[in-house]
Amino acid sequence: MKIEVFSDFTCPFCYIGKRELERAIDIAGYTGLVEIEYKAFQLDPDIPKVNAPTFYEAMAKKYDITLEEVKEMVKGIAMRAMEVGLDYEFAKMSTSHTEKAHRLAKWTQQFGKATAYTEALMAGYFKEGKDVNDDDFLLKVIAKLNLNVEEAKKIITSADFSEALEQDRYDAQQLGVQSVPFFVFENRYGIKGAEPNEVFVKTLHQAAEIAGIQPIIKIMGNGESVCADGVCKL
Numbered sequence: 001m002k003i004e005v006f007s008d009f010t011c012p013f014c015y016i017g018k019r020e021l022e023r024a025i026d027i028a029g030y031t032g033l034v035e036i037e038y039k040a041f042q043l044d045p046d047i048p049k050v051n052a053p054t055f056y057e058a059m060a061k062k063y064d065i066t067l068e069e070v071k072e073m074v075k076g077i078a079m080r081a082m083e084v085g086l087d088y089e090f091a092k093m094s095t096s097h098t099e100k101a102h103r104l105a106k107w108t109q110q111f112g113k114a115t116a117y118t119e120a121l122m123a124g125y126f127k128e129g130k131d132v133n134d135d136d137f138l139l140k141v142i143a144k145l146n147l148n149v150e151e152a153k154k155i156i157t158s159a160d161f162s163e164a165l166e167q168d169r170y171d172a173q174q175l176g177v178q179s180v181p182f183f184v185f186e187n188r189y190g191i192k193g194a195e196p197n198e199v200f201v202k203t204l205h206q207a208a209e210i211a212g213i214q215p216i217i218k219i220m221g222n223g224e225s226v227c228a229d230g231v232c233k234l
Contacts, residue, residue: 015122021183034204042102053095074090093126096133100138101133139153
């Protein structure tokens with residue numbers, strides 16, 4: 001089953017949506033049967049690449065409100081994140097330009113590491129306040145994924161994979177994607193936003209029918225109280 005995920009590394013609902021999708025895949029019984037492709041969607045390409053404002057400062061300017069009002073406003077997002085086991089540290093976050101991180105993500109995809117890379121960047125940003133535009137942070141993630149750091153450096157300092165980002169932008173326009181996260185299942189069903197888990201489960205089952213796959217039965221408990229071959233385990 002193919003699932004395309006349009007998201008940005010600094011989008012709080014994208015990380016929540018990622019968790020909801022992962023939980024749904026496990027609950028619905030499709031672990032190992034799903035191919036996920038992450039598609040780049042930069043929320044704000046105009047964010048400064050250096051000396052970017054903090055998350056609170058950027059939100060205050062955008063909505064023309066005070067810092068205290070921003071802190072109150074994001075409490076709901078923090079609570080939603082906690083529902084899926086995520087602890088957001090908004091006070092540590094700066095805004096980050098994500099173009100470089102997205103280009104590097106395209107490179108990791110060919111090694112089957114895009115999902116792990118995405119998780120590492122989102123965890124670093126939302127839990128630790130890491131800057132996803134910082135070369136040192138990106139390269140540390142690459143090293144932990146056992147990928148070639150020197151090759152990653154060349155990509156960071158070049159325009160490599162810019163065409164792939166342009167293709168993602170085109171794909172988003174064709175599908176009418178104007179906000180993230182946005183999930184496309186088997187090019188047939190779409191989920192806009194970090195919907196409740198049951199929405200993801202239902203959509204997975206519908207997409208599985210199109211893909212012609214069946215969920216895998218998940219064994220619960222220890223399986224010791226059984227009878228087999230004419231003998232019952234006592």
